[in-house]
Amino acid sequence: MIHAQNRRHFGTTAAALGLTAVLPAWLSCANAQTVEDIKKKGELTVGLLVDFPPYGTLNSSNQPDGYDADVARLLAKDLGVKLKLVPVTGPNRIPFLITNKVDLLVASLAITPERAKQVQFSKPYAAATIVLYGLKKLPIKSPADLKALRVGVARASTQDIALTAVAPEGTEIRRFDDDASAMQALMSGQVDAIGCSTTVAAQIAKRAPANTYEEKFVLRQQEMAVALRPGQTELLKAVNDFVERNKANGELNKLYQKWLGTDFPVMKGS
Structure with missing residues (x-):
């Protein structure tokens, strides 16, 4: 429990939780991946929430599912690789990304200026x-x-x-x-x-x-986007192209209808 007198100080701290200290530029670059790196690995590792239905949830087999999971599946298919889904929580999403536990996040991560100091955001693929x-x-x-x-x-x-x-x-x-x-x-x-x-x-x-x-x-x-580590310019372009292409061909709209029962929203960040 957080008492009122500590509320604003803690709120500032809490806003930073999950947003680890900015890594040195050389380390960020060292951890950058390209599309070719992922294809050579043969697998895309994606972090996602499983407590945020219908975006992220667990199915009857206790496996990650939901809108975010389907978007990740579509992205892996687009890249021609296997998919490994890794459950994350709100606070540990960005640490998992920054420390290379996942290649990227499709984890209902809203675009904010604070988070943009830590990660690269794609064009939005969802809103809430x-x-x-x-x-x-x-x-x-x-x-x-x-x-x-x-x-x-x-x-x-x-x-x-x-x-x-x-x-x-x-x-x-x-x-x-x-x-x-x-x-x-x-x-x-x-x-x-x-x-x-x-x-x-x-x-x-x-x-x-x-x-x-x-x-x-x-x-x-809020608008949500795929999050990548800093310095992944080429991979970011590939993800942006993926989002735009699947908006245009109606695939993201199909997933929105499946999970949210409504059309893909018009978003200012798109």
Whole structure:
């Protein structure tokens, strides 16, 4: 639990969690991969979340699945290599990438200026709306109404950053390891509301009794992109070409319809 007086200091720290210290330029370049390197290896290793349905989840066989997984499968097929999916969490996504545990991330990573100092972002391949979602009985209409309430978020996430930026002094922000933990905290009464995506909110609504929770207000609109290590100019171009080609041919729209039940969104970053 983070007390109110430490909230803003911790929020700044939390925003950096998962964003490891900037590596020396020579090390970043040494870790750069090309398309040819991946083809020689014969395998693309992709980090993705498995607690963020429908973008990332586990199927009935306990294997990674979801929109992000299907995008990764499409990318590996495009490169002509096998795919290895590696589950990651919100806080460890970028460390896994920077330390070469994965080749790239298709992990619902929102594009932010802070993260852009650590990784290279592709053109966006998905979007999400982050909302404040809480008990219907509580009159929460704006950030000002959060004072003296307990609000949960996934640590080092964009919802953590967005909530910390607007919550007034007196808000008790509780940070959890992932969206699943924040969701459980809300449903078990540990917090009054959480910052989460509309897709996570929909999952809660399915599990909870009718009219228990509701969306209060929008915290942030975010676009997600594939993340690569710095210095991978050629691989970045290949990923950007992949995104543009599969937007144009309708493949990403098919995956959006499959997992989100809607058309691929129009995005400013695209």
